[in-house]
Amino acid sequence: MDPKNVPAHEALQNRRKFLADLRCEGWPILTAKQIHSNGVFVFTGNRENFTSEIEADALLTRENGLLLGIKTADCLPILVADQKKRAVAAIHAGWRGTVEKVTEAALGRMTEEFQSNPVDLVAVLGPSACGRCYEVRSDVFTPFEKAFGKGEFLKWNEPGVSAWLDIKAANIRQLEKAGLKRENIFVLDGCTIHENGLFFSHRVESRIPHARVGRMLAVIGLSPS
């Protein structure tokens, strides 16, 4: 069966299998309503204070036995762990969130809330649209240049008209600026657009009439010590 056309009950089965493979059977997965912002939500263990309607693009916690989840299809998922202070973060960085510097906001909040030292942090960047496929126009590159400087992370296709945007590079810059060591930043190569057979891509699949665009789920959590 086409893995992209999975009925709801199979999607649930897949989620169970996913959790079993991670050895996290029965763990709740907390996901927020992602709104392409720099909003950060810190989960403190009170489930009554958390619903999937909470608007945030970065989730942080020090609680054990649950997973923070980010859903993407072209946007960049970033997972961060502080092994010393035992804290984790999951970040959703699309182009808007990147312009809003959601990654810097999340890391700043880790230091504030958990006294994380950025040199102790480890980050993983998941599959996203790559810098050779993610073509953007002035509605995107203009705010990008405003946020990062002329031509930063852009490779011009037609100068002033269209460019390719390297969203991973822009977020690596934010991680390094926040104080992470380059050797603690791990980048997965997958591209949702040119490897669309493996991944969901909003750009590719929303062009296909009647196609359902799925989302990938990136999770991070702390096991009970």
Ligand SMILES: [Zn+2]
């Ligand atoms: Zn690509």
